[in-house]
Amino acid sequence: MVVIxxxxxxxxxxxxxxxxxxxxxxxxxxxxxNSLFEGELSSADLEEVKMGLREIINEDEDMVVxxxxxxxxxxxxxxxxxxxxxxxxxxx
Amino acid sequence: MVVIxxxxxxxxxxxxxxxxxxxxxxxxxxxxxNSLFEGELSSADLEEVKMGLREIINEDEDMVVxxxxxxxxxxxxxxxxxxxxxxxxxxx
Numbered sequence: 001m002v003v004i005x006x007x008x009x010x011x012x013x014x015x016x017x018x019x020x021x022x023x024x025x026x027x028x029x030x031x032x033x034n035s036l037f038e039g040e041l042s043s044a045d046l047e048e049v050k051m052g053l054r055e056i057i058n059e060d061e062d063m064v065v066x067x068x069x070x071x072x073x074x075x076x077x078x079x080x081x082x083x084x085x086x087x088x089x090x091x092x
Numbered sequence: 093m094v095v096i097x098x099x100x101x102x103x104x105x106x107x108x109x110x111x112x113x114x115x116x117x118x119x120x121x122x123x124x125x126n127s128l129f130e131g132e133l134s135s136a137d138l139e140e141v142k143m144g145l146r147e148i149i150n151e152d153e154d155m156v157v158x159x160x161x162x163x164x165x166x167x168x169x170x171x172x173x174x175x176x177x178x179x180x181x182x183x184x
Contacts, residue, residue, distance in 0.1 A: 012128070034127075077158070081152075084104060
């Protein structure tokens with residue numbers, strides 16, 4: 001049985017690594033705004049994301065937070081200002 | 093009856109406004125990493141946070157996402173790399 005989880009991934013990484021993290025995460029998740037992604041993952045994909053991130057970030061300088069939920073029903077999302085990602089157009 | 097919610101606030105704002113947003117949010121929430129706060133709020137405080145943010149950000153350029161939950165039990169948080177905020181020391 002494939003377990004699906006919903007995640008929010010936020011990262012605070014050195015400017016040298018920001019694009020690599022963004023490019024990597026875009027393969028799995030939806031870009032919401034700079035340094036923030038969301039989306040559904042299988043538990044196998046989640047492990048892949050974590051392994052991939054570990055290869056990109058410097059664990060002594062950078063920080064990545066992964067919030068995991070059973071589904072997107074667990075929260076309400078409210079956006080103030082312009083919608084960059086998700087519904088809005090992505091600013092490269 | 094005071095309703096308490098748990099929020100994650102992530103922001104992607106122009107560099108000129110980042111410090112004002114950070115200083116403002118620090119009065120209500122816990123700094124997790126750059127552009128990311130978490131914590132418990134009463135619904136009245138949440139309205140205050142939204143009104144305060146509206147006075148600081150430029151709604152045509154900046155984006156703030158507020159994720160709202162019934163409580164912190166709604167999610168699991170996993171940190172990769174160094175813990176800047178919450179348990180770790182805050183890098184000003």
